[in-house]
Structures are given as structure tokens and as C-alpha cells.
Amino acid sequence: MEKGIKKIPKSYLIESAVFFILGIALFLYAMINHYSGIAKEWKMSPYLFPVLIAVFLVLLSVSLYSEGKRVSGQSQEGATPKIKTVFIAVLMMLGYFFLMPLIGFLPMTAVYLMAFFYFLGERHWIRMILLSAITSGLLYVIFDMMLNVMLP
């Protein structure tokens, strides 16, 4: 403490703020819903437990903040994550998700797998085609035919 004001790592500051706000929001949500609902008694109210969770969350966000104070100074950055590649992977997944009901499970999965293989650096074409065809085909047989999962 004598060293003056320590700098709290930014990430801790942001996270504890996010959880603090989330806790308050949950608290308000539960309160509003409880008093607009029919059960006015707290003991059986569906919103009793959310209130408890909200209080916990607020307390924990404070605790996280104070923890941030303690770790300040220690650098804790690892290798910088490649956010861009993750972003593309998520986009591909979303594309897969939205197009599947339209195109159908089999072709879409094969296309998705091919694209993903390529994206991750695989260049062996025969392996890519074989693997994506076999995987999607096998999954289709197992789930759709044997287990009656209605894949799109």
C-alpha cells in the first residue's frame, strides 16, 4: 500500500465491472418480475433464488476487483491469442449452422469440413475429400439411420 496507488490490470477492472452490472441487472429483473407476478410471497417465489444469485454475483465482482489489486504488477499475459482466426472459425460455424437446414446435413457437413481443413492448413486434396466424405457419411448413417436423429 505504501507504494501509492497500484494499477489494477485492465482486464480485472473490465470483468469485475461486467459482473457487477450483470448482478445488478439480474437483481432488478428478479425484483420487477416478482412484484408484477401473482405470488407475492417470497418463500415460494420463482425469483427468490435469482435474487440470491444476483447478490452473490455482486459480492464476487467486488472480490474479483480486490483480487485484481493483489495481482497488479505481476504480468500475466501469455501468448497473444489469434483473435482473427477464432473469429473466422466462429463465422464458419455460424455459416454451417444457418445453411444446414437449407442445404441438408450431408452436403453441408462435407463442404464445412473441407473448408475448415483448408483453413487450418491442410493441402492434401485427396485426404481432405476422403476424410470429409467419410466423416459426414458415417455420422449420417450412425445418427440418422441407426439412432433416428432427424438430421436436417
Next chain:
Amino acid sequence: MMKGLKKLFALATIGVMMVTTACSGSGSSTGSSTQTEYPTKTITMVIPYGAGGTTDLTGRQFAIQLEKELGQSITVVNQAGASGSVGAKTVLDAEPDGYTIFYTADTLGTQRVMGLSDMGYDDFTPIMAVVNDPKVIVVGKDSPYETINDLVDDMIARPGKVKMSYTGPGGSGHVQALIYNKLGLDMALTAYTSGSDCIVAVLGGQVDFTNSNYSTIASYLESGDLKMLAVSSNEKLPQYPDVPTLSEVIPEAEPYLDIPFTPLSLVVDKDVPQEVVDVLKEAAKKAVQEQDWIDFVNENNLEKLYEKYPDEASILQFYADWQSNICWLLYDAGAAPNSPEQYGISRP
């Protein structure tokens, strides 16, 4: 897009239920043009409660008999959740071709006023009012209450202190509690998830008594873990002539206890073609004549509703009376958020 997805979900759900129809393509012949051919494939019976409850037990037994009469197998699917509204929704979402039938409990009549769904008996065509599982009052084997009088006296002496477990708002246990309230008996209610959980609460001494369906507690009576104090009805159980009815102890209870509290019935989507409905009705009528079924009903002290309400008109009248009685009871007690008037249910 959204609509397409929704339809897909519905289709998919039904698809899984028809597991035994193995080679099912998704487009099951929708336009059942030649109706007289019913049934040509497996029928799915949806039970809106979990396995082991009274709805499940009687429904499965009924399915076995019905299967014989229809000559097609019936897959029973439990779709528990939200006081039976999840199962009801599945049935209405399914193709109205008679291959999805619904074995429903009483909560179908109270869902709307309880704010759980916008479905009611009106959305379905009744095939048969099957049975009613009598409600009985039970306590643990070490309970200080030896007779129903002990319990009633204690509730009067300590209002709001005697603890009772029930299955949650709108359920038949809740209705029972509200009736007791009308009789001047006030108890502390605690909600549990299922009928068996309510029994465990009694066995573990968490609560003082519960109001249960007879079939749920039959084996506990046999083992001696529970004592049955009274039957919540105007008529005694044939197997237990020594157990009094509640109206014998509290005569004012008589008008309230005249209705079956857990009527279980077989219904289908109201869009199902009349020909199919007729086939089902015919089969159901024969099914209840089977010796196996009669034995089952007697063994479990079930009340035969199909004798009381033999045709569609009487069933519909029964539903209407039942809805108006129970819905207003719930609404007047402040337990139901929506007024029955909203749904055209008039006061009894």
C-alpha cells in the same frame, strides 16, 4: 425461416417419438386420403407426465389394451413439464392424422387460467373419459395422527402450522388444499416436483401429511410405511371399508368432493377426421371390457369414468362443469393469474 425452423422442430420431435417406425422418412404421408385404412402404422401416445405417476401407470395399461383392439403397436412417450402443457403442445403440433393420441390428466383444464399455455379441453376431441384416481390423505407410520379427526382437530388448533406437501400450483393437490381452506382448515403448503417426492417428504418427516393419488401410495400402505387416514371423496374405496371419507368427518365437504379430481382421459387433436375418431372410440370401448383392464382398475381402486360419462356429449358436459368448478376455485383463491371469464368459462 423461423416458421420453417419451428415446423422442423415439431417434425423432428415427433420423428424421434416414432422410433419403432424405423424407416421413417420425414414426409410421413400427410394427406391421409383413405381414412378407413386407419391405423396402418405405429401410434404414439403422449403422456404429459413422467414415468411412474398415476397418469403414466394407467395410460400405459390402457395403451396395452388399446393396442390389442387396434391391431397396431402404440409407443408411449412421456413428455413431462409445465403441468402437462409441454405434452399437450406436442400433440397439437403433430400432424392431426390420429397417429398421435394424448392421454391427459386434469391439468389440461386449468392450464389457461394458470397462465401456462393457451390450450384447454376445447382444443381436443375426447375419445374416452377413462378413469379417476381417488385422492387420499396419508401420514407417515410414526405420525401422531391416528385418525382423520386427529389431523383435522390439529389443523383447527394450529392454523397454518400443519405441513402438507403438494405437487405445485394448479395441480390436483393444490385444488384439494383449496377445498380444505374453504372448510376452514388452514395448512402450510410446500410444493414438490412429483407425487413420489411428496410421499418421500412424508416418509422423511419433512411434512406432516399429504394428499396423494391412491395408486402412488398403494405399495407404501402394504409395507406399512404410510397410514391412510381418509379418502377425499364422498365414496369409500371398495378395498378399504374402514377408511372414512372426508365428508363423513366434515359434512360441509360433501358438495365440494362430488367431482373426480384427477380425471384421466384419452383425447386427440380436434382436427383429426371423424372416421379416425370413431375407430379409436370403438377400440377404446372394447379395451375397457378386457378382463386384464378390469382387474387393473379394481386392484388400484380406480373410478371408472367411462361408465359415468359414456358418450361424447356427457364427456363434454363433464369437462365444462369440471373446468368451471376448478378454474373458479383456483382463481378465487388467488392462485390463478388469469380469470376464467377470459376463456368463456362461466361460474359454477
Next chain:
Amino acid sequence: MGSFVDVFSYFTDIHFVLMVLVGSVAGLFVGSIPGLSVSMATALLVSITYSWQTSDALATVMGIYVVGVYSGAISAILINIPGAPSSVVTTLDGFPLANSGESYKALKYATIYSFVGTTFGFLALWVVANPISEIALKFTPMDYFLLALFGLATVGSLTTKSFSKGLISATLGLMFSMVGIDSVMGTPRMTFGLVDLQTGISIVPALVGLFGFSEVLSVISSGHQDGEVSKIVKSVVYVKDILKYWGYSLYFSLIGTVVGALPGAGGPVAAFLAYGEARRIIKKPTRPFGEGAVEGIVASESANNACIGGALIPMLTLAIPGDAVTAIILSVFYIHGLRPGPMFIKTSPEMFHIILAGGFIGCIFLLLLGLLVAPRISKIITVPKRLMLPIVSVLCVVGAFASNNRMFDVALMIFFGILGYFMKQRGYSVAPMTLAIVLGGMMDSNFRRAISLASSEDNVISALFGRPITLILLTLTVLTIGANIPQIKKFFKKRTQKTAA
């Protein structure tokens, strides 16, 4: 011991053994594919075995149940996606161990201690079913709540370096578990008008997303996808070495059986509690816990498999299922005209013996199949990441979809995958969140029940906490949380220093 002969007579019944084998193979299959759960397989079986003889149906179900619970560990170890919530703990040490090339060792430990755990559970079911169900009856709603809270506090303190982060992860999980129709009052809550949210957030999409998809994203973001391929370490795993832990294993199995007998708590809680105990009592693990300690695998697998026997106890004696699988097995019973309840073991001893025999034969198949499959399947980790990751991501999608046949669950899976990725980046463990999602509903309803029960008493505090089990659980929970609050830690350190001085 006439029943001894009755049970083991089934071992020579070739037909019976074959039915168990069929179930066991199916169990191995569904358990090890993420998204295919044992409960789903048993549900399917309900309709298939509809017309079978009761003994055949039960034999198959027991095979699926026993081997299915075990094989959840396979995917947990090899690709970090637990096959079921109860295998979550196995990922903590199993995956790091496999990643360092010792996948075979990890699988072998998992197999042998699953066998020990399951056998223990069934022995307990056989010998002490009634006393254990008496104990289960003594648990009041408050106790269930505290048990779950204790489990969450343990997980929070075990899985992350920062206690606050662990608990925040659990708290967020509880928040997610609130979504959907409330089981007590039947009203929708936190659904924000979305019909799809009314059924709540199912555990499978959350599990697959938090573990599987987030792992895919993490590997991509660290740029390891084209990095070194894990080489299998060619080391001989001696059975003698493995068997060193049998003493501990029995203790973990005991935890598993008792927790398994408490309806609603089940496998995940048992595994976490056993893991916590392992960290407490084993001072010198082969590797640090969380980095591939076989002791962690021993604890998790012994406990979650011992739960099987435990979960069957309340199901058979009280007709209360201990978890999702026993709920479906219960319906198998009803379909075949069996009525579990207080009289079941007395009135249908032959059925009870069939269940036991099925369980024990299932155990043997677990061991055989596990040891047969382990050396082959363990090679999976040598597949290059750039080929593995896309396939895993497709498995995540299919698994999430298959659990309920809803595209919405796939969307949930993607959401939890992204959330899990950020959590991992920031040092929040996803395990507490998973456990919280599993337990949230039960904690909520039991907490309210406890309040409701106590509110009619004159002395609310003594009604809430005035029983021995409650007091013990309360003390344990408070100690676990207290011991991790830095201010209290400091306070005690100072005091011990003072007294020393």
C-alpha cells in the same frame, strides 16, 4: 446366502450374458460419442425392448448403463469433451495426461477404476440398499441445497487458481440454470419471450459447447493446430502400478455410492467431491493435480461409476430416480409391469437379482471392452490437429442437435463455445459452470422448499439448520468458502504466527 447362488446362476446363462454384451457394446458406443448420452440410449431402448422379456430388457439396460457411464471418460480423456456431466472431472487430469502422449495410461486407469467403482456400487446395492435408502430419506431440502452448494464451492476452489473466478463461473452457471419453466410454480422465467428457452438450457449443448467447441477455438487461437502432433509415449503400464490406489478407490467409491443414492445430486457431484478429497488426502500425486495426475482419474472414475449402484437404491426402494438415466430405467420397469417401491426387493427378489447380475456382468464387460478398446482408440491423439479440430466441431454440432432434435440447441452450443473460449482465455474454468447448470434447478427448488417448510415453524433458524446432517454440511460449506477468502487466510496466518512467537 441363497441369493448369492441366484445372482451368479445368471453368469452361466449364455442368453442373458449375450443380452448384457449387446447393451455393453451399445453403451460403449453412445457413451464415447459426445452428445449421445446414456439416457438417450436407454430412452431408445425403452421402445425397442417394449415387447421383450423383462429379463432380457433389464440385462440390456444394465449393460448400457454400466458401460455407458464408464465410456463417457473415453471422449473426456481423448478430446476433452466429457460424454456426460459425470465425466467432467475426468477431463481435468485425463486430458492433460493424454495430451502429453500417455493416453493409453489414462484410459487404462479409467477402465480399471471404473470397474472397481461400479462393482462397489452394486455390492452396496445388494447388501445395504435398505439402510442407504433410510439415510437418503433423512436428507431434507436444506441438506440437498447445502450439498450442492458444497459441491460448487469445492469445484470453485479446485479448478482455478483464483477462487473468485471459480465461483463466478459457478454463479453464472446457476444463472443459466434459472432459464426456463420453473419446476415448482410452473411459470416461465428469464425466457425473455423466447419459446425455445421455455424448456430451459439443456445440459448437453452447454457441455459440448463449453468443453468441445471452446477447446477447438482455444487451439486455433493459440496457433497450435499445425504444431507438433502428440506422440504416444511407449511405456508399459503395469497393472501392479495401477492397483496401488485400490484403497483410495474404495473410499471414493463409498462417496460415489452415498451421493448417488441422493436423488438429483448424482454423478457429477460425487466425482467432484471425490476429486476434492483426493487433493486433500493424496499429498504427493504422480503429477500435480490438473496437469495429468492419475490420482484425479482414479477419484473421478471410481466415484462416478459407484453412483450407478447408488442411484438404483432410491429408484428401487422409493421409486425416486437418482438421475436422468434411472428415470428412464424406471419407466422400463413400469412398462414391464414392475412397480418399484418399498416392497420391491421383498416381493420381486428375482427381478432384483436380475438387476444385480446384469450389473456385475456389465462390470466384467466394462473391463474387457475397456482394455480391448483402449490401446486402439488411444492412438486418436496422434491425428494431426488440423484434421481433428474440424471433425470435433462437427461432432459438437451433431451431439448438440441429437440430444433434443432441435437446431436451437446447436445455437446454444455455439454460444457456450464462444463463452467458454473467452472464459478459458481469462482463466475461468468451465467445470464449475457445467456443474452449476446441472445442479441449479435442484438447488433452487430445494432452497425454496426449505424456506417454505421452515416458515411455518416458530423458530425459523432451528427449523432450517437444526439437524445433524444439515449442521455438518453447513460447516463444511462455510469452511470451504471461508478458507479461500484471502482476508480470512491472512488473519489465520497472522494468528498462527503470533501464537508461534
